[in-house]
Amino acid sequence: MIEQQVQAPPTKSRSHWPSILVLLNAVAGLLFFIGVAGISFLNGIIGLVSPETGPNDVARMFSYTAAGVLLSVLLLPSIVLAFKRVSSDRVSMGRVWEKAFSLLHPKKLIWFFPLIVLAGSWVNNQPPLNWLLMPVLNVLSLSIPVAWLVWLG
Structure with a gap:
């Protein structure tokens, strides 16, 4: 057999x-x-x-x-x-990304960029504040235009 x-x-x-x-x-x-x-x-x-x-x-x-x-x-x-x-196996983020992206959308954030630059200029001349606020303002002033350019494509 x-x-x-x-x-x-x-x-x-x-x-x-x-x-x-x-x-x-x-x-x-x-x-x-x-x-x-x-x-x-x-x-x-x-x-x-x-x-x-x-x-x-x-x-x-x-x-x-x-x-x-x-x-x-x-x-x-x-x-x-x-x-x-x-x-x-399935990844479904649902509306989480839509909500987060609508709040932090680059076309909304870019309008705050001049204010951040002016605040950075002012804070830079204030010795008690510059060590505390300049790092945050530096990160914002660098990341917002990059996010906007990525959004533009």
């Missing part, structure tokens, strides 16, 4: 490797940028109490802190989407 061997059909793999790689890479980036922000923040605090540190050095450390926090926040959507894709 001839025995016929029947192979089972290949099963669909539950792991989506590109999403796993994106998730690992984004989490590593998040940890790195949070670490940079934390170390820069501690250096800025130490610079505030140290008499030999100038105000420009302190402002630079807080600028690094603000940039690290911004880059960490920018990685969060990638982490959420990759995690959803790894944990289930």
Whole structure:
């Protein structure tokens, strides 16, 4: 007798490797940028109490802190989407992105750009405020035009 061997059909793999790689890479980036922000923040605090540190050095450390926090926040959507894709086959964000994008739409934000630049010019000449507010204003003055140009295509 001839025995016929029947192979089972290949099963669909539950792991989506590109999403796993994106998730690992984004989490590593998040940890790195949070670490940079934390170390820069501690250096800025130490610079505030140290008499030999100038105000420009302190402002630079807080600028690094603000940039690290911004880059960490920018990685969060990638982490959420990759995690959803790894944990289930379907990714449906629904109206979450529409609501967030309508509030922070670049065509609305670009109207605040001149005010941010003027505020940065004023804050730069105010020694007690410049180390605290300049990092945030620098991040905003750089990210809003970039978001607007990306939106324009």
